[in-house]
Every structure is written in structure tokens, then in C-alpha cells.
Amino acid sequence: MKQPQWMTIGVAIFLIGVIFIFARTVPEKKIVSPAAADAAMSMPGELSTDTILQIAKSQLTAEQAGRITALENTISRGAVKQQQLEVYHQLAHIWGDTLGFFPVAAWYQAEAARLENSEKSLTFAAHLLLSNVLNGHDGEAALTRWEALQAKDLFERSLIINPANDSSKVGIGACFMFGNISPTPMEGINKIREVVERDSTNVYGQMMLVQGALFSNQLDKAISRLHTICRLQPDNTEAIFLLADVYERSGNKTAAAEWYRESLLYIKRPDVRAAIEKRITDLKK
Numbered sequence: 001m002k003q004p005q006w007m008t009i010g011v012a013i014f015l016i017g018v019i020f021i022f023a024r025t026v027p028e029k030k031i032v033s034p035a036a037a038d039a040a041m042s043m044p045g046e047l048s049t050d051t052i053l054q055i056a057k058s059q060l061t062a063e064q065a066g067r068i069t070a071l072e073n074t075i076s077r078g079a080v081k082q083q084q085l086e087v088y089h090q091l092a093h094i095w096g097d098t099l100g101f102f103p104v105a106a107w108y109q110a111e112a113a114r115l116e117n118s119e120k121s122l123t124f125a126a127h128l129l130l131s132n133v134l135n136g137h138d139g140e141a142a143l144t145r146w147e148a149l150q151a152k153d154l155f156e157r158s159l160i161i162n163p164a165n166d167s168s169k170v171g172i173g174a175c176f177m178f179g180n181i182s183p184t185p186m187e188g189i190n191k192i193r194e195v196v197e198r199d200s201t202n203v204y205g206q207m208m209l210v211q212g213a214l215f216s217n218q219l220d221k222a223i224s225r226l227h228t229i230c231r232l233q234p235d236n237t238e239a240i241f242l243l244a245d246v247y248e249r250s251g252n253k254t255a256a257a258e259w260y261r262e263s264l265l266y267i268k269r270p271d272v273r274a275a276i277e278k279r280i281t282d283l284k285k
Helices: 009-022 034-041 049-057 062-076 081-098 102-116 119-135 141-161 166-178 186-198 203-215 219-232 237-249 253-263 270-284
Strands: none
Touching (some): 119 166, 166 186, 186 203
């Protein structure tokens, strides 16, 4: 399933500001080379964890592969739980921060969470995988599905510990909506609606339903829910920018300009403010 492309110009302006503020340099995200991707996609059935690890390892240098193997062997030699957790976190750090293979890094974070089995660790790893699902992998639907299934498993484990965690329930719904793990996205939408209908102030659930509405091109529904979010959280810049963008896409330039102008209440950087003001001027033409 193609992911909803709602990170357009309004949100992009905001993210540019964030990038300048934090000035972070991160490795290029990657999981497979074109040749390896073709090979993986030609394999029958589900994309397995072993296959993903094999593909990722095939792109390492001998030195990198040796380091990874040495760490993996410390796990298989029967290390105590705390040592295993430390190794899983080391592997997650190497695969993500050093090598830039983020799905593999998320997998090791998930393994650490399963071993620790706390609500905090399980939900952290689940949301890490879900963020990959929402970002999508162009041409790699099997990888997105694998990540969604991993996230769903972690959310379900966290709900055993705390059945009242609505964020985990919304997360499971999002896995169904955007992870290709159900024939219809309605299964996921219904799971999220159960939470939102019981608690309309659940901003996380509202935002996921916004994404569902945008995916099905129901702009009016997306606008309505975004207004709800902005009432609940007037300083939610993500919702403000997205509302401006959706209004622009729907052809309502006046409303779009008003919401871009609203964002100026929360943006302090002069260069970002200038970009937003230019956008407002362009909308008035």
C-alpha cells in the first residue's frame, strides 16, 4: 500500500527549520542495494527476518561483517540477560547510527525489548518500527509489511502488560492501515476509531485517522479532524502546517494562508518565518 504523502510543502518548511536547529548529520538510510532488492523481491512468500539480515550483511565490508558476527556470537554463547541486552543495543547502534541500515537496527531494538519485556521498551521499539512503516520504502512493500508485523507484535505484547494503553491500540490500527497486513485498511481504521470514539481528545488517534482520510482522498474529513487537533493542542505545529497544506490542496487558498499565518505564532527563526511569509504571499496571488 502506498503511504499517504502528507509531508508536503507546509510541513517541509517546518522540518527544514528543525534540521537547521539541530544540525544533525545521520547516515543515509538504506536496507538493500538495487540488485539485492531485486533478489529479495523475487523470493516467494513473506520476507523473513533471516532474509533481511542476510541481504544487509551482504553489503558490509569484511571488517564490518567481522565486527557484527563477533557481537552476535556473544549472544549465542549463552550470555546472561543483562549482557544480551547490552549486545542487542550495541548492534542496534551499529546498524543504525554507523551503517545506516535502519530496519535492521529496529529489529535489534525490538529483540532487546522482547527480552526486557517492559511496557516502555516494547512501545519504544514498536513506535520505532511503525515510524519506518509510515515513512515507507518505495518499491519494497514486503519490507514495509515485515516492519508492520514486527511492530504489531510489540504493541500486542505491551498490551498484555497494560491493556489500557490506548496509544498501543492506535499503533496496532496503524500497522493494519499502512503495513499491508490486512486486505482492507478498514480493519485498522476501526481499531483506531474505537479509541477515538471513546476519547475524542486522543490526538495520536486523531492524527492517524487524518492520515487514513488523506490516503483515501477524503480531504473534508482530514480537515475536520485537524481542526479538532488544533483545538486540543493550539501549538501543535505539525497539525497546523498539515491543515494549511490540506486546505491548499483542496483549493481553499484563503484558509491555507490563514493557517500558515497561524504557524508564525510558534516559529521564531527569521529564515523559516520568511519562507512561510513568502508562501502566504504566493497564495494571495
